[in-house]
Amino acid sequence: MAGSIPASVTASAMPETAPTMRARHLSPAREAWKRFFRHKMAVLSLVILVSMVLLVVFGPLLWKVAINDIDFSARLKGPSLTHPFGTDDLGQDIFARMLYGGRISLAVGLAAMLMAILVGVTIGAVAGMSRGPVDAALMWLTDLFLSLPQLPLLLLLIYLFRDSLKAAFGPEGGVFVMIVLVIGGFRWMPVARLVRAQFFSLREKEYVEAARALGASTFRQVVRHILPNTLGPVIVAGTIDVAAAIIAESTLSFLGLGFPPDIPTWGRLLFDSKDYLDIAPHWALTAGTAIFLTVLTINFIGDGLRDALDPRKVM
Amino acid sequence: MQEREITHLIEDVRVGKLPRRNFILQMVSLGLTAPMASMMLMHAGVAQAQTAPTYKPTKRGGGGALKVLWWQGATLLQPHFANGTKDQEGSRIFYEPLAVWDNDGNLVPILAAEIPTKANGGLSADGKSVTWKLKKGVTWHDGQPFTADDCIFTWEYAKDPATTAVTMGIYKDVKVEKVDSHTIKVTFAKPTPFWATAFVAAEGMIIPKHLFAPYIGDKSRDAPTNLKPVGTGPYKFVDFKPGDMVRGEINNNYHMANRPFFDSIEMKGGGDATSAARAVLQTGEYDYAWNLQVEDEVLKRMEAGGKGKVHIIPSGDIEFIQLNFTDPFTEVEGERASIKSKHFAFTDPAVRQAMSLLADRKSIQEFIYGRTGVATGNFVNNPPRFRSPNTTWEFNIDKANAVLETAGWKKGSDGVREKGGKKMKFVLQTSVNSIRQKEQAVLKQACQKAGVDLELKSVTAAVFFSSDVANPDTYGKFWADMQMYTTTMTQPDAERFMDQYTSWEISSKANKWQGRNMCRWSSPDFDKAYRAAEGELDPVKRAALYISMNDMVIKANAVIPLISRPRVRGANLKLVSTLSGWDLDFSTLQNWYREA
């Protein structure tokens, strides 16, 4: 079950699982593996996502066109051999820009999603199990985050911490850490409330009571019996968060708070392309499709994972 | 351009050898404003050209609704509290000044019976007072008569520090007296060649005494009329939602015959420039759109729809790059970019020259601005005969390379030039704006080819242009190597424009970075010329001084002008609007009409 997720398969998606549990439940782990691989869409999606990651990581080494090579003679050209995805309004190669921007967008999207889910599940689970003052305090925190106006807070955080983060992680790394923290830090609240609500309901179910009667520790009840059944909404939240994080990153850089303006992330490409939608649809299409594919694959991987973790499969 | 030459030109205009308009154009191209040029002619006794606008409607009203889009909506309708031009425009629908500037820099009377001149005795010989005759028979929207008392009150209201009117700067140093019920006299503390400031144009709107009198000073915010303007303008107030909508209806007692044409006016705010252009040019949902900062490519495509067209009105705004003369990244005596520090590269004239050579103005004009910008290497654009030979611009990467090479900046292993261990890596900051980000990209590429590495930075406009002392990213602090924005020259007088290069205006911690000299360049010669101009009474001598100051800045390459930006507005094909580059869009709103 949850504690038995093999770290090897899912390290990229779910690092929150405790690796120490692995030795004790080796055989269910192998079973989960098998179940995951029986989910065809999940496997296909994993392949696509991994190849997208490989492409953006190693692609720029093979496709050597510079991302900021301006060529006014080739503006807004459709796809061709020299420019497989066409060019933008300054004649820059969209393929090269997609590859370069994909590194940031994918990394930001996945990292922010993981952070949102990690924080959300933890807070939701703790609140859902403990009730009383702990629950009240955590839900106060959730309400606070839900009601904070994000833009002024972002401006504040960025002016307070930008320089120290830059010093700690280098200029690009600092911006990256900041963006992930900021986007992830503002998206965990729905997850927390969803998980908490599920916990309220599930912890009263017969099988959990049975486990409790058998003397299972609270931690064991949570990890083995309740958490796997709350994963459905969490996975959905995860897929939505990836898309939202990719877009949110572009909003941040559009406000001058994110990466420098010459770094072409997917969200930014989509934003820049919008005024040329009627004469150069290829531009918007490439960025839109990339985000869509990411969301799609993550969702199927999530579905596969859930099926893998839960023996009572629907299919 | 010397004083003597200007005097000759004025003489040519007087005897009719040189068209008045050409003279104005030449002065504008020298960095002066059309109103300043016009003032010189008036001072010399040359009469204003009375170009009567062609106004065809033969009766008042009947034109339906005039629908205009301002993508920044008006937030208040009290002209003396206006935060920016959007609020002045909104107020201008209802309130009027004594006179406005037309596109040729002429003063056009609105509430004045005539423009004061030496000939009609309006201007005193010592240059210390102006006498305005007010139009008779004008009534406020509530039926009360408009008299000299209203002008006196407006002055008292605006100059009172407790009112905190944004127009205080204009009214605090003048004295206004009532001569008779329809004549006022404005007296200046010292002889003032540029006298048309109080009661003129955007800052000159007159408010009714009978409604505002109880609310002068501390109580200024409580006046109900702040939200429900009562003016003398062509439209009467109907409804106002801050940031969203201003609505007005025809004033049937308007003081000009057959005007206005439209039965109602609707000024809608919000949205962005691109979709505003769409609503006017492509779908025709609206008649007029303000400030279309959109790529020309996009505008042209929308115009092809055949519903509207783009109007381009020459004005004095210039998009330029400032080079920081101080070191923005090291603290000297607890202050970044302290005047005591020196920038490692930009204090070298060769580097500044190379940076100017690397600005590809032609491509920026051709592919980004199109019709909405004119490449300029100078505040002096046209005509050729006044173009100083040492202030021409060119884009030449090879020459820039050569200049840098000779100056001792050698390329390192990474292709970036360096000297004395300092690499040519510069941070170029600007506000967030898709056009500016493209300019940044073009500049970066050219610099790359010359071994100069630019790090691009964009700051959201609300922060970049703020005066917030706590914020490191404001243009006032200029904690970057280079920055780019548009300097506006819509102020009719150049005095407040030129002070941005004086040594006492240098932006620093001591003046909370409110100083206007941000690149922190200074020159004793410039300071001297500025001081001389301040005390100069003869407008021609004064103009000559400003022109020479302008040349000093350009020759030193202290700034790199890129594009001269005219005003860009969109209007329905059938809408006839009279627009001026020196005043508000609504400066002559009463003359707008729609052709059949």
Next chain:
Amino acid sequence: MGSYLLRRLLIALPSVLGISVVLFTVLALAPGDPFEELATNPNVPAEVRAMLRAKFGLDDPIWQRYFHWLTAMLRGDWGFSFISRVDVDTLILQRLPVTLVVIGASQVLAMLIALPVGIYSAAKPYSWFDRIASTLAFIGFSLPTFFTGLLLILLFSITLDWLPFVYRADISATGWQWWWEHIRQSIMPVMVLGLFQGASWTRYVRSAMLDVIRLDYVTTARSKGLKERVVVMKHVVRNALIPVVTLVALQMPAVFGGAIVTEQIFRIPGIGSLLIDAILRNDTPVIMAVTFVFACLVILFNLIADLLYGWLDPRISYR
């Protein structure tokens, strides 16, 4: 139950106060200056800005400003905007009806899409219907609203010329004409928001349903010979509604808060555009008022959600 409610309401009061302290501190510390626009106009002397700051109390210490705000608020005085100098409650009331109508309609639309589609998809997982609905849902939330809004404008306003894309709150027409104009101009913004929201809600409903369908008691109900329809509607939907209620409660305050991007695209004079304008101009009294009301609504609706859980699943106990 009653004592639980009372206790929660008693907790809500200090929470609201605590949130208001945090909000005020963030806003006061955030960089920016409401008189920024004046700074770019060289005709306005710097001392005017300084005088305005002093007049509006911007130079006082933060705690002093907070107590000033709090006492005024308790007296029902919401303060006035630094920018338009209009009372904040007037500004909010001007924009409230439009926001309620447009955002409210879009939330209803989202619910009307999400519930049936989500339930049907979950009842027949991996069927053709489910696959198509899922793909559309993924497209729905992969594309941001600024993009879908523009697509709709290009299609319905520019190409087909059917719908206006500038929203006008006050339409002079009367009777049917008035209704017709309002509906016409609301179609696109409601669609953009409703489809975006509906897309994600569909996924949540589907997944919540699937989670419950697997539980033992559903299998028991089925094995008792109950009809599939009855099983789904009576046993599954009720339990699956817990996450849905959570989400709706999370979304309800937005009906007051507005939708910033969509309001910008269609020029809807809603509270979202009031808020973003206020934020960009550092108009603290407006930001504070809007976010404070928003915070109260967040607390209120989350409390309602907590109460609904007990109704949906009686085994949930309140302690």
